[in-house]
Amino acid sequence: MKGQIIKIISNLYFVSCDGVIYQCHSRGNFRNKKITPVVGDYCVINEKDNYILEILPRKNVLVRPQVANIDQGLIVTSLKTPDFSTNLLDKLILIMEVNNIKPIICITKEDLLSDSEKDETRPIIDYYQSIGYDVFYNSEIEKIKKIFKDKTTVFTGQTGAGKSSLFNKLDRNLNFDVGEVSMALGRGKHTTRCVELVNLFDGKLVDTPGFSSIDLTNIDNDDIRKSFVEFGEYECKYKDCTHTNEGACDCKVKEAVLNGGILSSRYENYIKFLNKDKYS
Numbered sequence: 001m002k003g004q005i006i007k008i009i010s011n012l013y014f015v016s017c018d019g020v021i022y023q024c025h026s027r028g029n030f031r032n033k034k035i036t037p038v039v040g041d042y043c044v045i046n047e048k049d050n051y052i053l054e055i056l057p058r059k060n061v062l063v064r065p066q067v068a069n070i071d072q073g074l075i076v077t078s079l080k081t082p083d084f085s086t087n088l089l090d091k092l093i094l095i096m097e098v099n100n101i102k103p104i105i106c107i108t109k110e111d112l113l114s115d116s117e118k119d120e121t122r123p124i125i126d127y128y129q130s131i132g133y134d135v136f137y138n139s140e141i142e143k144i145k146k147i148f149k150d151k152t153t154v155f156t157g158q159t160g161a162g163k164s165s166l167f168n169k170l171d172r173n174l175n176f177d178v179g180e181v182s183m184a185l186g187r188g189k190h191t192t193r194c195v196e197l198v199n200l201f202d203g204k205l206v207d208t209p210g211f212s213s214i215d216l217t218n219i220d221n222d223d224i225r226k227s228f229v230e231f232g233e234y235e236c237k238y239k240d241c242t243h244t245n246e247g248a249c250d251c252k253v254k255e256a257v258l259n260g261g262i263l264s265s266r267y268e269n270y271i272k273f274l275n276k277d278k279y280s
């Protein structure tokens, strides 16, 4: 029987199979012996004696929190306190694209902007939508409820961005502040808590925020280029064009930045990420 590991407590694996939870042990003699099961793993169990027989191939796996097979990541992005940062947003999108996680953007605190600030930020936010990302405002609770169905979702966002407020509005039983406190205190405290997949609107939500530290040094520049999905729409003269030093007439991406087809902050962040943010 096929299921997904939703929680691990020492050597006990909680496996959800069509909504029924089996508490399983692992014999550790999987076909691929190097695999240690983590939360999010899809597996085959023998439900008669509650043993995990096999861990199925992973789509991706995160280190912190340690969880596998994430489908999508909800990026909670505030426009004020903390201020809107295209750098952080683009960095989170990049990390998700590289890990085969679909980025979904949730904008918060638009109510704190003046009308002129709204006029400034709206086109930027609309841009992300125009290049294919789902963008929601945290006022659109009913729409947001629909994104979780049949997916495993992780969430992220700066402290104060409005993550807890959002999940409280989605479901009053969700309270992840314990997890966040443990992250703020770091390792070695008594607050360490195991990651768990919780049910939310016919899907699964990782109950601990992801991507608390983002390190670009292990991502090669070609992957960074591919992760700026809209650049792929432009056919530069040279197929392997990095959109950096080439003359503007040969590089359609640079041309698009100049004529407004590509958001300039996206391009600037791309250059910073290629340099591993050294000059940001």
Ligand SMILES: Nc1nc2c(ncn2[C@@H]2O[C@H](COP(=O)(O)OP(=O)(O)O)[C@@H](O)[C@H]2O)c(=O)[nH]1
Binding pocket: 108, 109, 110, 111, 112, 138, 157, 158, 159, 160, 161, 162, 163, 164, 165, 166
């Ligand atoms: N004005 C305004 N305040 C918000 C909004 N979302 C959250 N907040 C407030 O921002 C603060 C931080 O929110 P919280 O949900 O704790 O952020 P977290 O650190 O990401 O979990 C709290 O005082 C919330 O009441 C919003 O859309 N508008």
Ligand SMILES: [Mg+2]
Binding pocket: 163, 164, 165, 176, 177, 180
């Ligand atoms: Mg919080």
Ligand SMILES: [Zn+2]
Binding pocket: 236, 241, 242, 243, 244, 246, 250, 251, 252, 253, 254
């Ligand atoms: Zn180019």
